[in-house]
Amino acid sequence: MLNYALLVHAAPYSHQAALSALRFADAIVTGGHRLAAVFFYHDGVHNASALMSPPQDEIHLAEGWKRLHEDHGTQLLVCIAAGLRRGLLNTDEANRHGLASHNVEAPFELTGIGQLVDAMLNNDRLITFAP
Amino acid sequence: MQLHLLNRSPQSTAVYRDLGEAFGADDQLLLIEDACYAALPAASGVIEAFGGRVSVLEEDLVSRGLAGRVSPAITVVDMKGFLALTETHERCVSWF
Numbered sequence: 001m002l003n004y005a006l007l008v009h010a011a012p013y014s015h016q017a018a019l020s021a022l023r024f025a026d027a028i029v030t031g032g033h034r035l036a037a038v039f040f041y042h043d044g045v046h047n048a049s050a051l052m053s054p055p056q057d058e059i060h061l062a063e064g065w066k067r068l069h070e071d072h073g074t075q076l077l078v079c080i081a082a083g084l085r086r087g088l089l090n091t092d093e094a095n096r097h098g099l100a101s102h103n104v105e106a107p108f109e110l111t112g113i114g115q116l117v118d119a120m121l122n123n124d125r126l127i128t129f130a131p
Numbered sequence: 132m133q134l135h136l137l138n139r140s141p142q143s144t145a146v147y148r149d150l151g152e153a154f155g156a157d158d159q160l161l162l163i164e165d166a167c168y169a170a171l172p173a174a175s176g177v178i179e180a181f182g183g184r185v186s187v188l189e190e191d192l193v194s195r196g197l198a199g200r201v202s203p204a205i206t207v208v209d210m211k212g213f214l215a216l217t218e219t220h221e222r223c224v225s226w227f
Binding site: 002004009016017020023024026027028031033124125126127128129130131 | 136163165190210211213214217221227
C-alpha cells in the first residue's frame with residue numbers, strides 16, 4: 001500500500017483537470033492505497049466552495065471530495081492565500097476581514113503552503129492535476 | 132525513472148518540446164485529457180521522440196470519440212492502468 005497526495009490547480013467545471021483528479025482519487029482508494037491529502041491551489045481552491053450547485057444530473061465535484069474525506073479520511077487542504085484572493089473563506093476568515101458570509105466549511109480546511117510541503121515529504125507519491 | 136503526465140493537445144508544441152528535452156531513457160509518458168489527440172496516427176511525428184514508452188488513458192479517448200483510432204505503438208490503459216504506472220514510478224511529473 002502506498003500513501004498518495006494530490007495537488008489540484010484547476011477550477012471545477014472550467015477544465016477537465018479537477019474531474020480527472022477526482023477520478024484518479026477514486027482509483028487510488030479502490031486500488032487499496034491511501035489518499036492522505038488533496039491540496040487545492042491556485043484556481044483549484046474553487047473546488048472547496050460550499051455554494052457549488054451544479055445541475056442534479058451532473059457530477060458534484062465538492063460532494064465528491066467530501067465523500068473521500070468521509071469514507072477514507074482524506075484531508076482536504078485549501079491554500080489560504082489563493083482562497084482569500086478568490087473569495088473562498090471560512091467563518092474565521094470572513095470575520096477577520098469583516099465580510100458578511102463564508103463559503104468554505106469542514107471538511108475543507110484553509111491551510112498554508114507548508115501543508116503542501118508536508119504532503120510532498122510525508123507521502124510516497126504526489127500527483128499534480130492542472131489546467 | 133519517472134512517469135510524465137501530459138494533458139495538452141499536440142498543438143501546444145512548446146510543452147512537447149520541453150518534455151522531449153526532459154524525457155529520460157527509462158521514463159514513461161502517459162497522455163491524458165487533450166493529449167489523447169497525440170495518440171492518433173496523424174500525430175506520430177510528435178510522439179516519436181518518446182521511443183515507444185507512451186500510454187494513453189482510455190476514458191479520455193472514449194470521451195473524445197477517439198477509441199480504436201490510436202497508433203499501434205501506443206498502449207491504451209484504463210484508470211487502473213494509470214494507477215499502476217504511478218505505483219511503479221516513484222516520481223510523477225505533470226506537464227500542462
